[in-house]
Amino acid sequence: MVSVIVPMHNSAKYIGAAVDSLLTQTLPNLEVIAVDDGSSDTTTDIVRGYADRDERVRLIQRSHPSGRPAVPRNDGLRAARGEYIAFLDADDLAVPTRFESTINAIVITDATLAFTDMLRFDNLSGAVDRETRLQRAHFLERAAPYLKAVTDDIYLCAPNFIGFMLADIPAISTQTVLFSRSLLNDEQVWFDESWTCAEDTDLFLRLAARARVAFLNQTQTLYRVHSESLTARQPEHTALEGIAVRHANLKRFRTRLSDVEIDAAYRRMALSLSDIAYDRWCRGDGRAARTAYVESWRTARSSASAVGYFKTFVSRRFAGRMIEIFRAKGRSM
Secondary structure (H helix, E strand, O other), X not given: OEEEEEEEOOOOOOHHHHHHHHHOOOOOOEEEEEEEEXXXXXXXXXXXXXXXXOXXXXXXXXXXXXXXXXXXXXXXXXXXXXXXXXXXXXXXXXXOOHHHHHHHHHHHHXXXXXXXXXXXXXXOOOOEOXXXXXXXXXXXXXXXXXXXXXXXXXXXXXXXXHHHXXXXXXXXXXXXXXXXXXXXXXXXXXOOOOOOOOHHHHHHHXXXXXXXXXXXXXXXXXXXXXXXXXXXXXXXXXHHHHHHHHHHHHHHHHHHOOHHHHHHHHHHHHHHHHHHHHHHHHOOOHHHHHHHHXXXXXXXXXXXXXXXXXXXXXXXXXXXXXXXXXHHHHHHO
């Protein structure tokens, strides 16, 4: 019923736990397609052991690493035989009820794509966040105009949910999505291999534009936070690609969005560029910070980007010292 695609690269430390979380699902009718992206450690040996013991596990090996998650994910899609498609990164964990609960939501709502929520945990300490990803983003409150409650925890998303995802947060993520294999039939490109980090957001925006989308308000995936992940190693590149993907899909679906959604999407991109600019200034790269602030201003003009731009002409240390002086003067008055 479900094909779960697991891309992996030098994931020996985590892959066993990930596969275990899939093989102990309450929905046993699934296949695990583990696609190795040219690992140099024992990742493939570990998965081959699972494949020898359980026929639901299939191993695909690439001879050379692509460096792009889109490549092994597409390999997995080509090999998938299930009616539904899901994903799990090699360092994450699926809650035992993930697929049974999500398919139940699909059946109840007659949806072709459903997504759930996920909870982060720290790899070193084991500490678990108090709030889920979507709780931290106040998703239910912000997306309320786009959601219709079907049960206490199942919602049907409006046909224009794509507008919310572009204007606010891309709520559908690789770790939580499950969709009908048939949705891919009309997509000439699946995961766009020209993207390094945001290929999943790009695909799910395109699928959500055509799918009947449901949201299951349950935590069904545990997301491992560690310093070796692509996001942790390349935070700025990840953010820039996220902006580029949002911009590309804003152009693609612009005629389906309201003026309010379009303005909000541009403001969201401008805010992200301002955050990048600030980080660059904090690192002491004033020139690169100014470039990002200018791009933020061009995307959506704001006083924050203007003030930030002029602030980059002084060092962060000097600016901090001046703030301390003004505060001291204020206390002495």
